[in-house]
Amino acid sequence: MSSLPRRHPAINAMVQAWSRLRPSWLVYFSIEEASLSEGLRAAFAATAMLLLGKWLNNPLFAWAAIGAFWTCLADAAESPRRRLASMGGFALLSTLCGGITAFASGAGIPYAVAAVFAFSALAGLTTIFSSAAYQVALLAAVACIVLVDKPQHDLAAAAPLLTIYFSGCVFATLLSFTVWRIHPFAPSRYALRLAYARLSELARDCARLIEASHADAGDWARHATEVRAQARAAIEAAYRSLLSMPQARIDGAKAYQNLSFAAADAESVFGYLIAISNAAEYAHYGPLRRTRAARCLLAMGGVLYRMGERFEVPSADYPVSLRQRLPALSRKLATPAEQNLSLPPMPADQGSGGTVRYEEPWPIALRHTLLANWERLKQNASFESLGVRHAVRLAVATTAAYAAVKLLHMPSGYWATMATLVVLQPSNGNTWMRGLERAAGSAAGAALAAAIGLLVQTPLAISLVVFPLVCLTVSLRxxxxxxxxxxxxxSFVLVADFAAPASELGYAVARLENNVLGCLFALLVTYLLWPKRDTGDLKSAVADAVRNNLAYLIAALHETPATFAACEAARRSAGLASNKAEDLLKLARLEPLRRTDGLRNAKATLEVLRRIAGTSTRLRMSRQTSASSQALGDWIAASSEEIARGLSGHAPASAHVPYPIADLGAAEADVVNEVTQLWHLVMQDHAAANWSDPLKPRRA
Structure with a gap:
């Protein structure tokens, strides 16, 4: 799985610098996540079908191109078995269900409405199974939505269309397992390269803040809640990718050992960078020390970036020579507060961070999957189930959009129905985010399509121009x-023009209008039918983050060589809990609230938790604990109990007793201040009302 060319991390740093100008709630993205290999595969499959249609003078092959494109999107991209199941399953489902929808449309509008409702509901119901199942089912429902605009009346007339469409799906699947095979280690290499790129950005962003004398607490908080969170998520994705590999492919594989070792080492480097950023936030640098520290961190970022690039090279050994540069740089990066804050050595073991998954024979695996899904279905057989509610919402919204475009006689109305289907998400915040992005992207895409239409008019030219467009579409998804x-x-405008030549400007305007209408339907229904507000989940997520981060603090304070693994697990749990709460906070901020006190409280609390995690890591690495560490631990434990009471809505049992910091080390003193700040955040006036429901109006 190759990625877009990356000659130097400074290019990505420029993109990150631009992204920092956006509002904090806006979606963050990084060009590092692009996958050129997937884009080229989809582009080749779709363009080959268009060229074949041009050679045979058969415009129906536009449907084969669409089928090939969708099949590439349905790729689960894990083990070969899962990839075959997802791509092959989509090919069969979309052809069968799309054919049924096309015949229902030919029988009349009521039958078409029933088919749209049924297949949309079934797609929404798959959210109770897995994200991969929902991805396949949603794409199959999209195929139904598109084919409902091609009514069929008899099998003889429908056979050419469905056969050509299915051939495009099969061609993309065969291409993925023959000429365009993805190496079993490729997803893991890609995930590790992305993890090290995130670590590189973490080091470079810390250098930027150190060098900027005007950086304030808000800048450091954004560094912790965005850049650090992305590094945590990328490392977790690398772990999951390694653990998803079947045992038959990793026994005795040197490549697997290198990759699992790299994942463990990334965790170690990540902890060090957390400690450095936390120490740098509190340190007072002189001009020369500031410049020196920034240069060291920039150099570390460059080394980490090059290490990530090496991991994507097949059969490459672990870049030991590059890794050995990091300790020397860390020794030059001594901070005023802790002179011995140094990078830990490379991990001694080569574990992947968990138990390896054994791949069962496929008949047994199929049986277990069907039984597990049947149990999930029985457990969700109620209108109280979020999966069932989402299925009904999705079906109602999609059917309403379809009925509206039929009543309004909108050209290419299936685009509006399709937009409603893919924009509507289980939560309000996600729906808002997806709707805004689709509307803005469609507007810009319509302008691009109109400009291309002025230059591209022949079927051959359309086929060739579709290649880079599809490549960019899939690479950047x-x-x-x-x-x-x-x-x-x-891409769709040109493919539609290939199937039925017309004005590209007309197609572009029609797609823009339909997309906006579809987004509006999705936003309307998400607030009318069982709205799932992200603020409801935010309360429990923040409380969980508080508990996990305080548990890590206590573990770090009393860590011994025998408890190192447990302390690392606590740090990982704290980071994941903070990530989850911060993601929910971003979604909750998109909701129209009557008040925002609860969100401000949550934001401030999560920022303090990031500082607590950073200071805890400093404590572990600096080893400058004082003789009063036992008394400090007791005070932190007592404060944690009071904070837990506050999160539960109860008043504190006693007044908060400050801890004397005169004889404490720098990191310990920072811990005391941060825990005190957290205590006051949770125990402030009306805290219980704010935490339990940020939507409640203020009491008189």
Missing amino acids: RVSYGLYALFLTP
Whole structure:
């Protein structure tokens, strides 16, 4: 799985610098997540079908191109078995269900409405199974939405269309397992390269803040809640990718040992960078020391970036020579507060961070999967189930959009129905985010399609121009949904023009109008039918983050060589809990609230938790604990109990007793101040009302 060319991390740093100008709630994206290999595969599959249609003078092959494109999007991209199941399953489901929808449309509008409702509901119901199942089912429902605009009346007339469409799906699947095979280690190499790129950005962003004398607490908080959170998520994705590999492919594999060792080492480097950024936030640098520290961190960022690039090279050994540069740089990066804050050595073991998954024989695996899904279905057989509610919402919204475009006689109305289907998400915040990105991306894409239409008019030229557009669409889909929608719009406009030549400007305007209408339907329904507000989940997520971070603080304060693994696990749990709460906070801020006191409280609390995690890591690495560490631990434990009471809505049992910091080390003193700040945040006036529901009006 190759990625877009990266000659120097400074290019990505420029993109990150631009992204910092956006509002804090806006979607963050990084070009590092682009996958050129996936884009080229989808582009080759779709363009080959268009060229074949041009050679055979058969415009129906535009449907084969669409089928090939969707099949590439349905790729689960894990083990070969899962990839075959997802791509092959989509090919069969979309052809069968799309054919049924096309015949229902031919039988009349009521039958078409029933088919749209049924297949949309079934797609929404798959959210109770897994994200991969929902991805396949949603794409199959999209195929139904598009084919409902091609009514069929008899099998003889429908056979050419469905056969050609299915052949495009099969071609993309065969291409993925023959000429365009993805190496079993490729997803893990990609995930590790992205993890080290995130570590590089973490070091470079810390250097930027150190060098900027005007950086304030807000800048450091953004560094912790965004850049650090992305590094944590990328490392977790690398772990999951390694653990998803079947045992048959990793026994005795040197490549797997190198990759699992790299994941463990990334965790170690990540902890060090957390401690450095925390110490740098509190340190008072002179001009020369500031410049020296920034240069060291920039150099570390460059080394980490090059290490990540090496991991994507097949059969490459672990870059020991590059890794050995990091300790020397860390020794030059001594901070005024802790002179012995140094990078830990490379991990001694080569574990992958968890138990390896054994791949069962496929008949047994299929049986277990069906039984597990049946149990999930029985557990969710109620209208109280979030999966069932989302299925009903999705079906109602999609059917309403379909009925509206039929009543308004809108050209290419299936685009509005399709937009409603893909924009509507289980939560309000996600729906808002997806709707805004799709509307903005479609508007820009429509302008691009109109400009291309002035230059490209022949079927051959359309086929060739579709190649880079589809390549960019698929390559950038993980980077940003808005960029995905931007290049998807001209791709579909040109394919539609290939199937039925007309004005590209007309197609572009029609797609823009339909997309905006579809987004409006999705936003309307998400607030009318069982709205799931992200603020409801935010309360429990922040409370969980508080508990996990305080548990890590206590573990770090009393860590011994025998408890190192447990302390590392506590740090990992704290980071994941903070990530989850911060993601929910971003979504909650998109909701129209009557008051925002609860969100401000949550934001301030999460920022303090990031500082507590950083200071805890400093304590572990500096080893400058004082003789009063036992008394400090007791005070922190007592404060944690009071904070837990506050999160539960109870008043404190006693007044908060400050801890004397005169004889404490720098990191310990910072811990005392941070825990005190957290205590006051949780125990402030009306804290219980703010935490339990940020939507409640203020009491008189």
